[in-house]
Structures are given as C-alpha cells and as structure tokens.
Amino acid sequence: MRTLTNIKAPEAAPSVSHESSEARKEQTGRNKGDGPLARDTTTVHRQSATGGSSTHARAHESAIKHVTGRAAYIDDIPAPSDVLHIALGLSPVAHGRLTRLDLEKVKRAPGVVDVITIVDVPGHTDIGPVFPGDPIFVDDEISYVGQTLFAVAATSYKAARLAVKEAVIEIDERPASLDPVTATERGEFVRPTHTHQSGDWQQALESSAHVLEGEQFVGGQEHFYLEGQACLVLPTEDEGVMVYTSNQHPSETQKLVAEVLDIPFHAVTMEMRRMGGGFGGKETQASPWACIAAIIARRTGRAAKLRLPRAEDTRATGKRHPFNNRYRLGFDDQGVLTGGDITVIGDCGYSPDLSDAVVDRAMFHADNAYSLGQARVTGHRAKTNTASNTAFRGFGGPQGMMIIEAAMDDIARHLGEDPLTVRKRNLYRLGRDVTHYGQRVEQITLLHDIVEQLEASSDYWSRRKAIAEFNAKSPIIKKGLALTPVKFGISFTVQHLNQAGALLLVYTDGSVSINHGGTEMGQGLHTKVCQVVARELGLDLEQVRITATRTDKVPNTSPTAASSGADLNGQAARDAASKLRERLFDFAAQHFDQELGGLDREGMRLEGGELIAGVGESERRIPWGELIQKAYLARVSLSEKGFYATPLIHYDRDAAKGRPFYYYAHGAAVAEVEVDTLSGEYRLSRADILHDVGDSLNPAIDIGQIEGAFIQGMGWLTSEELKWNEQGRLISDGPATYKIPAFGDLPPVFNVDLLQGHPNSQASIYRSKAVGEPPFMLGISVWSALRDALASLVDYRHCPRLDTPATPERVLMAAEALRNATLVKAAQPETSDDPA
C-alpha cells in the first residue's frame, strides 16, 4: 500500500474550494500537501502550555460534549438496524439445583432469534476474573438470586423480555447461607484466611494498662453508576468481534470474550470511550454481559446489545463487601496503642472475584493512620449466597479503617479524652513508623501537619466547646463533631497490575493523539493524561486529543482502579512523549542551521508551540508544525509508545511482609452533625476537608473528586442500606428503596482544600498523588460525629456501638440503648464503666 498519494485536483469545473486550494498551493512557504502531509498546521493559541501550566485547572476534555448532550455512552452508539436486543433469565432463588430448564416456549415467542444457555458456550464456561468460580450461565448449581440462567436475543428489547417470562424453570431449592459470621465459623470461605503479624501481640495485650474490645457491622454499598451495565457487540469479518462496553478493564474482558468464544485474543477488540460512572462496579463485573453478547453476535452474525435494567443490574452484580469486624486492643494511660488483635470478615458472596485482594486491602488499612503497636490482623473471606461482591472505590480499605476508627472513639471515651486528642497521639510518628505488614511510613510528619492545619481552619476546639454547651442545654437535639484522618496506600496490591502503556501519534499538521490503557469514568483521567502530553511537548491542550481506550492500540492493560489511573497511564504517556521529544531534538540539532553547524542540542526545549534552541543572540525558534513537517519529510518516526512499571513495590505473601504501596495519600475531614435523638433523624451541617494530592495535576478535577468521594463515602455510612429478605433476595434494588445521597445531603457549609507545598516524596507523575479513592474514607468523619452526638446523651462517658449504614433507625436504636443503659446504671451505681 502506498503511504504517499498525490492529492489530485478535482476533475470537475473549478469550484471555489478548488480555486482556493490551487491558490494555497502557489503560496510560497506552503507545502503542497502531498499524501499524508498536511497543508496547514495547528497553531498554538495561547502562551500557556509550558512549565507549570499543566497544573492549572483545565476544563474536562469532553466538557462541551457533556453540556450539549453529545457525549455518547454505550446505549447512545447508533447500532445497525438489525441489532438484536438481549434479555436475561435470572435465578429467582439463592441456593439450589437447577433440575429443569425448558426454553421451548421462549424460542417460539414472537421476535426471538436466539436463546442460549451454558451448553451453547463454545469455549470456557468459567469467567472468574482471577480465580475460577464464576460460571457464565448456571450449569446446575445455583448460588444467588440474580444469577444468569439463560439469555434471549430478539428483534426488540420488549420482545426479548416478554420471551424470558415463557421459561419453565424448576429448582431444587436449598437453604441459603446469608450470614458471613456463621459461614466463617463453619469454615466456608472463597479464599484462604490471611494474617499480618508484627511483634508479640498477646504479650502486648497482657502488659497493657487498659484493654478494650468491640465489634461492628459495616454494610455494603451498591455502585449505582448512573449508566448501568451495557455493551454492544458486532461480529467482525473474520471469526472475531468488536465490543463496545462500559468497562473499567477492557483487557480482561477481551481475554474472557476470546476464551468464551474459543478464539485468539487478537480477534477481539474492545472499545471504551467513557463510562457514566464505574466506581469499581465495572472492573470485573462488566465482563459477563460482553461475553454473552459476543456469543450471540457470533452465532447470529448480527450486532447484539445487552443493557441491564436497573433492578436486574442491582440484583445480578456484586457490591461493596459488607464486613464484620472485631478488635481487642491494649493501650496506655494516654490512649496510645500498645498492641492487640483485629479480625475482619469480608462477606464475599458466592465466588472469589476480587475478594482476596479486597480483604487484603481491608487488612492493610486496619491501622488507618495509627501505629497499632504489636498487632495481629486477620482477614477472612466468607462465602455466602449473594452476588459476588467486588471492587468499589477504596476496595476494602474503607471497611478496614472503620474498625480502628471505632476503637479510637471508644478509647477516648474510656479515658475521658476528646477523640481527636487520642487520634493525634496515635498517628504514625518517628519510632512508631512501621506498619503491621512491615512497610515504613514515609512523609511521617505530613498527617500531623494536615490534622493541625485542619484543626485550626475548622475551628475544631472552639466549636467543640460551643457544641458541649449546646448539648448541655438541649435535651433532644444533640450536636456531634469529629475529625478523622485517612492514610491510604497507593498501588495495586497485586504487583503485576502496576504497569501501563500508551501510544502517542503525531500527524503532519502537528495535531497529537494520545491513547493509553486507562478508562474514563468521570474521574478526569483523560484530561490529566492530555495535560501530561501537552506539557511534555510544549503544546496547548487543544492540540492533544485523547481517543477511546482500545485493546488494539494499547494491549494487555490493567484495570482503571486502585486510584492508579493517572499515576500509571500518565507516566506511560509521559514516557512516550519524552522519547518522541528526544528524537525530535536529535533531528532538529542536525537538520536546522546546518551551515552554522546545526543547533545546540543541549538545552533544547519545547515550549509554547515552538522548539527553542540556544539562548540570547543565538536563540532559534522553530514552530511545532514546521518541526513536525520537516521531521516527516526527513523520514523521522512521529509515533511512539510509552511504558511504565511502578518501582519499589513488593509483597511476600508467605511472610505477610513487604512494601505493597509505592506511597500513601493522606487527608482529614471534620464533620458536624445535628441529631434528633427522639426520631434518629439527623443532618450534616458542616464539613471541612484538607486533602493531600501532592503537587496537583489539576486542582479543579482533584477538588471535584474529593467532594464527590466524601459524599459517596457519607452515603455508604449513613443512608445507603442494602436489604435482603430471608430467602436471599435483594429488596433494595432501585432508587426508591436504596437511597444514595441527593442534593439535600450536600452540607450547607462544605470547605474543601488541597494541602499545599507537599509534593509526593516518590517520583510519581510530576509529584502528584492519586485522588480517586483516598477521599472516600473522609466520610468516616460523619459516622464518628454521629457517635459523638450520641455519646453526649451519657455525658461522653461511653461511645455507643453504631453499625452502618447509620440510618435514622440505627441512630435511634443506639440512642435508646444509651438511655436504657443510663437507667440501669442509675439503679446499679457500682456497674463497671468499661463499655466493652
């Protein structure tokens, strides 16, 4: 194939455009635009693309599309007119054996083109992402309500749904196992138990001045991505498929689709432009739908679309793991931890999915920001008859942190101290700077700085005093205040996932296209990556365009998860851009000003849309467009691939020791609540946040992430209640029964600041820090403030147990329990004041 084709003048009568193109050809200094060579080059509009400009707030790369409704999601992609619509037959029971599945009437229903079950799968039938255990369709064992039994493809979605109802299903139902604690006692796990241990925790407990114990239930969370699971699959001209999917992990789905179809990976191409929210729910759990649609597309030779309606989406897919946590901790008179034992039980649902890593991360964060002393942390992965719980922003970290934050409040009440005082005393510090899994905490003073700055900026102590006075006078309405910190480890704890690739293409008009393995779900990743490329090449953001994530551009990518999207893909894009830049420098040094011996290679730079060489008198500036065209004509490659692998990290699972995290991101929040202790109703009246993002890549995006994460974290701990009935059917399966934060939950006073002057101590992308997940856990301050308000009922002598979500009902029950305990205590004055 020729790469250079001469542009011929149109044969027809000269048109205006023909004339102008002729005129342009004749202009001196313009090239003729042979073949791929552009006639005009892009220009830089502003002198803003250099140096620090990449850290300025920059508009989202899809901004104009979002406000005009032109940003397309999967369901908006025009499908071929003969597209088939898929509806699923889901299990109505939680546990049992499928004894009969008669689909004859389904097949004969109007509009139905294809009906498939497990026997129609050409290749692998297990689509477990990491470990086996997730059948694409039920074979005979049924493990949860909502598990897929069969799929129907019809000419309209309505026809497919109506046909599903014609199925004759017989199930030998068994009792459902729904309690993870019972499952743990019975030894029913999806993966083996894992333990971290540092020092002699038993000895530490025995020799501690005080010992407290407590337990808690931390509820799960539905992702409720506003765009539900969706995909569109087209058969390609060979044996393959083209898959458009709302998906955080296209490479894994590519693998699974290929294995299910029994075709090579290169026959499957995934494309992912943007998601209407992911939050972890489309990391592994977007794959089954793509696999099913791919089978139908291959069998019928027609495009196939699968979009789960909201209620089916919530039933069929896993959620944030609910956890049952326990602590038994020793501490001194100051409340400083000496050691102890923490157990976390993750309710994993019916299969492993990502639960090994999720429970690991809960264990890695059972210390949050505090040195546990000599401690043991044990994590169980309980198996139950629910959908397989999965990744969700924080990935177990939030659930792990909840136990130590509960302990901090409890210790403070036990000693009669303010919880903030106890928290500050326990922060990692010199001499107490190694975690229970052996990683040394760097930037050790940073959290102290954050807490102190926030204490001052939020007026913590004067508000504390005012609240105490208010509560003393107010018998029913009680106010609560809490400051909680976050220390969150950044990196995938599965080491090999810490890699990324990018593909940089420069065209002869000077426009730049960057592609990388990360996916955009609202976190602003694509904007940040464009900024990185613009900065490396000294261009305007407008000159750099990002294209949809595609497995045929950058292969073998990791999921966009673990907050690592910008860290990994930004570095890969930077690698590509800097390699290309160096190549252009080499070329420019030789090519320009040859008569003067060429340009000075040293000190050459790309800035404001120009290559600049030399200084002062001998300074030479070459516009980007000219540089690129000259390079093209001199046969210099204008594309480059980039790669990045996070350094330093390692974890030895047998020894349960290592450095699983490249660095930690930090933050802290102060929340103030008002609780009606007679109804349990409450509201968040103010929140103040100070968060560490290192040197921010884009402050506007980062602040948006922090605000959104805080609100989502608050929702998890307050209003978002998942309810299953005794048969294991999720009954909170839509927004009418499952309450995510709405406009009214936005606190009237909401101050969010980025910590200034603390670049990342590790060489992350421009010394920034990951921001997707860490601020989620700032929501814990709201829960702690609720406990604070409740504690005022007993003069702060005791902190009530408050399971989550702390719905008004649970808050009311906790208030009642405290009031009753006070009555009992009044009758028996000699009762121990140990709340344990």
Place this chain on the structure above:
Amino acid sequence: MMEHSETRSQGSGETTVNLTVNGEPCQLTLPPNVVLLDALRDRLGLTGTKKGCDHGQCGACTVHIDGQAVNSCLRLAVMCEGRHITTVEGLASDVGLHPVQQAFLEHDAYQCGFCTPGQMMSAAALLEDSRIADDDAAVREAMSGNLCRCGAYKNILSAIQDARRHVSPQRTEGESP
C-alpha cells in the same frame, strides 16, 4: 399522511402522535405504551436524554414539556400530542449555549456527565420559575429529583446560581411537573 394534530389509532395497534421537538414538528407512529424517553432516544435519535433508572426516580431523563421539567421515562409519548418538547439537544440556541450550559461548563458541574443533561434541564426550568426562591436551600429542594452518583452537587449548585444572573424568571403558573 396524517394531517391533523390529533391522536389517531392505527390498525396495527399503533398510534400516531404529533409533537414539536426542539422546535421541529414531527410525527411518530408507535405503540401506545412507548414512553417519551424511548421515543426520543430510539425513534428520533436524540440520545442526549439519558435513561438512569426507567422508574422516575433519578432525573437523568428530564426534558421540558411546554417548559415544564418532566421525567420523560414516566410520560407516554402518545400523551404528548401537540406539546412542545425540549431536550438537551434543543437547549442551546442560534446565539450559543444556554446560560445553564455555559455555567455548567465554567463550573465543571459534572464528572462522568451521565446525569448532566437531566440536571441542566431541571436547572433551566427552575430558573424560569418564579415560584422557586433563589436561595441555595430552595434550589437544592427543587433539584432533589436529580441524582448525581458522582456527587458533583456542589459544582452543580454553584453553576445554577451563576446561570441565574443570565435568566429572568418568567412563568408563574402552569401545572406542577
């Protein structure tokens, strides 16, 4: 060809309905149980209006019917005979973006963007409605039917209050949404 702007049943159990969508008259023949949201998306290719829950609980599908913000997943298309429908695609005019769009742009009032069309349609309607007070609390109340899972509420609120400077409330009557 239908000539009257009058709903009429077809032999096939389909019904013809005449609407004005974003200023363009159009005629659709569809089963009577098709909701407006699906008619807009599937028949007219206006995919800017999103389907978040399909049950009137998330606000992603908000459009204007004769200037009122309505969840289009709850309206049957055939009930809209003769009505003027505006979707996000019709919010901008010849002179440029609607003030609400401009403000959403300037305030980064979205993350994933999926709720954005619905948020803007509700916002545009509330700013024109003089019955709704202009303080933050009233706006939060009026916007309570539009969920944003990304939690971009703070920026959405500031965008709405900013857009207010360019919109003068007009309507004082009319049916409730």
